[in-house]
Amino acid sequence: MKVLVVGGGGREHALAWKLAQSDKVSEVIVAPGNAGTASEPGMRNAAVGAEDIDGLIELARAESAGLTVVGPEAPLAAGIVDRFEAAGLKCFGPSADAARLESSKAFAKDFMFRHDIPTAAFGVVDDVEEGMEMIHGIGLPVVLKADGLAAGKGVVIAETEADARATLEDMLSGEAFGQAGRRVVIEEFLVGEEASFIVVASGRQFLSMASSQDHKRRDDGDRGPNTGGMGAYSPAPVVDETIHRRIVEEVIEPTLAGLAEDDSAFTGFLYAGVMLTATGPKVLEFNVRFGDPETQPILFRLESDLVEIIEHALEGTLDEIEPEWDERTALAVVMAAGGYPGSYEKGHPITGLDSNFPADVKIFHAGTAIDDEGRVVTSGGRVLALCALGDTPKQAQALAYQWIAQVGFEDAFYRSDIGFRAIERS
Numbered sequence: 001m002k003v004l005v006v007g008g009g010g011r012e013h014a015l016a017w018k019l020a021q022s023d024k025v026s027e028v029i030v031a032p033g034n035a036g037t038a039s040e041p042g043m044r045n046a047a048v049g050a051e052d053i054d055g056l057i058e059l060a061r062a063e064s065a066g067l068t069v070v071g072p073e074a075p076l077a078a079g080i081v082d083r084f085e086a087a088g089l090k091c092f093g094p095s096a097d098a099a100r101l102e103s104s105k106a107f108a109k110d111f112m113f114r115h116d117i118p119t120a121a122f123g124v125v126d127d128v129e130e131g132m133e134m135i136h137g138i139g140l141p142v143v144l145k146a147d148g149l150a151a152g153k154g155v156v157i158a159e160t161e162a163d164a165r166a167t168l169e170d171m172l173s174g175e176a177f178g179q180a181g182r183r184v185v186i187e188e189f190l191v192g193e194e195a196s197f198i199v200v201a202s203g204r205q206f207l208s209m210a211s212s213q214d215h216k217r218r219d220d221g222d223r224g225p226n227t228g229g230m231g232a233y234s235p236a237p238v239v240d241e242t243i244h245r246r247i248v249e250e251v252i253e254p255t256l257a258g259l260a261e262d263d264s265a266f267t268g269f270l271y272a273g274v275m276l277t278a279t280g281p282k283v284l285e286f287n288v289r290f291g292d293p294e295t296q297p298i299l300f301r302l303e304s305d306l307v308e309i310i311e312h313a314l315e316g317t318l319d320e321i322e323p324e325w326d327e328r329t330a331l332a333v334v335m336a337a338g339g340y341p342g343s344y345e346k347g348h349p350i351t352g353l354d355s356n357f358p359a360d361v362k363i364f365h366a367g368t369a370i371d372d373e374g375r376v377v378t379s380g381g382r383v384l385a386l387c388a389l390g391d392t393p394k395q396a397q398a399l400a401y402q403w404i405a406q407v408g409f410e411d412a413f414y415r416s417d418i419g420f421r422a423i424e425r426s
Contacts, residue, residue, distance in 0.1 A: 007071030010366035011292035022307040036365025077103035097264040101286040115258035148180030152228035192277040211239035231418030233331040297330035331396035332387040338411025340381035352407035360389040393422035
């Protein structure tokens with residue numbers, strides 16, 4: 001069958017690459033895709049935007065796609081799954097109602113409060129002075145989050161009152177994130193280590209994917225502004241058997257049960273970003289799709305057929321399967337455009353993509369395009385992620401940095417310490 005993948009980032013390249021390996025799949029169509037998905041065997045791009053739901057329905061019908069897999073959050077929040085199902089098309093992901101776990105941080109915090117899911121103390125404001133009064137009660141540092149979708153960049157950690165006020169004014173005025181920032185969630189600052197926990201869910205059933213750890217800050221040593229993610233690795237040694245069990249029992253199970261009780265039963269990839277505090281895991285955020293860049297190392301390790309896993313989820317039979325994994329560590333380093341996560345230039349040719357990469361190394365494209373001269377050029381802030389497999393985190397890291405040095409473009413940059421926590425633990 002043909003499979004349609006919605007999106008054009010690194011996550012979608014990894015999803016399409018993995019789906020194309022299935023014996024059940026004749027071709028993967030990626031809409032709109034990027035330069036990587038345009039050049040992979042068994043797949044091609046279609047010039048339909050990820051948020052053009054009418055166009056995507058038309059494309060799925062025209063191509064007789066047997067399955068559609070949605071990568072990014074915006075079309076999920078806009079109800080793409082509801083629309084596809086109403087059109088009689090099979091689409092993997094949550095309904096718009098269930099997607100509110102990500103599309104509204106205020107909704108997610110209220111949901112966690114109602115269902116006794118551990119999270120940081122919080123409040124929701126739409127006024128600067130009300131926000132400052134709340135911050136005085138919570139104390140500094142404090143975390144400020146735009147309520148709506150902000151491409152992974154709507155979170156600010158304010159160290160001072162001046163920073164907090166400036167951020168509130170910036171968000172609530174609409175200057176920073178438009179309507180997404182018209183309400184702000186204010187949270188206590190949690191101390192601990194972050195981890196990403198992703199499951200494939202079908203109602204109350206779920207299948208745990210491999211653990212992973214993201215690197216949100218732009219600069220080495222976890223400094224600089226928040227980004228969509230500068231690198232990731234899987235598995236995450238910090239998520240041992242005890243932590244895994246606690247996340248399942250205290251976060252995943254009550255979340256899926258709560259959604260079912262609220263008539264918003266969840267089907268799709270559910271991502272819990274958790275802080276592992278001294279008192280246990282606390283939820284920082286929910287995503288209703290695979291993370292980016294966590295998808296890249298997780299799927300690089302997955303040995304099972306992803307199409308089969310998705311089909312079992314859609315049929316409600318996840319309890320019949322268990323995914324198989326490469327036991328090695330996969331580590332992905334993101335190469336970004338100068339200026340990211342702020343403004344950046346586009347259109348710079350990328351060199352080194354034709355290097356003789358070994359089988360344990362893979363480049364997943366994100367913000368790339370093919371220009372009029374047929375060159376692969378930059379088209380986004382996070383341009384690509386180079387993923388490498390190694391017997392240990394240190395070996396995976398060494399291989400990744402050995403080969404990412406072969407790739408480049410004008411003003412490219414990347415962190416030099418991806419995986420440092422795992423290496424410290426090993």
